Amino acid sequence: MANLADFNAKELAAVGSQLTNDPSKYVNDENVELQWAMKSYHHAETYFNLISSVDPTALKLTKMDDEIYEEFRKDFPDLKIDVIKEDELKSAEAKEKWRPLINRFEKTIEDFNFGTLLRIDCTKDYSEENSILVVRAQFLAIEVARNREGYNSPLRFKKKENSEQT
Structure with a gap:
């Protein structure tokens, strides 16, 4: 399977342009799936770099973070978000x-x-074992909550410690 690093800027731009086309024109094409996967991976990589570089408790992911958080915790007041159980999202x-x-x-x-x-586990980076596919609204609800409730904060210190050791 191709890795994101295997593609140049022109190829990545082509991926992005394809993702804005009318979805009804597509069939299950391996290239489209790869393009989607590349966009999702890029988003994940960018997000992880962000939350491990700045104080996530002060981070705003959208202009609607307050509303997203309030609605999420109103509907899911007891959902454990540090380590997600797949069946709590996908059953x-x-x-x-x-x-x-x-x-x-x-x-x-x-x-x-x-x-x-x-x-899945907010103390770890994205990996095949530590990633689950969700819709963007779920991602935002959970990650806004993780940021506000301090679950993502240790990542910044972990990254700083790792960079000091090298």
Whole structure:
């Protein structure tokens, strides 16, 4: 499988331009899936670099962070977000519970249902074992909460310690 580093800027730009086309014109094409995966990986890599470089508790992911957080915690007051259990997001029962929250942001979160990678364990980087595919609205709800509740804060110190050791 190709790695993001295997592509040059021109190829990555081509990927981005394809993702804005009418989805009904596509069939299950390996190239489209690879392009989607590259965009998702780039988003994940950028986000992780951001939260491990600045204080995540002060970070704003969208202009709607306050509303996203309030609605998320109103609907999921006890959801454990430091280590996500896949069935709490993907089981049939969980999907029914998440659907109203996700749909509330259909008109206000750009690409609210775009597939996005979420870290399962917030103390670790993205990896095949530590990533799950969710829709963007779920990603934002969980990551805004992780930032506000301080779960992502240790990443900044971990990155600083690693850079001092090298």
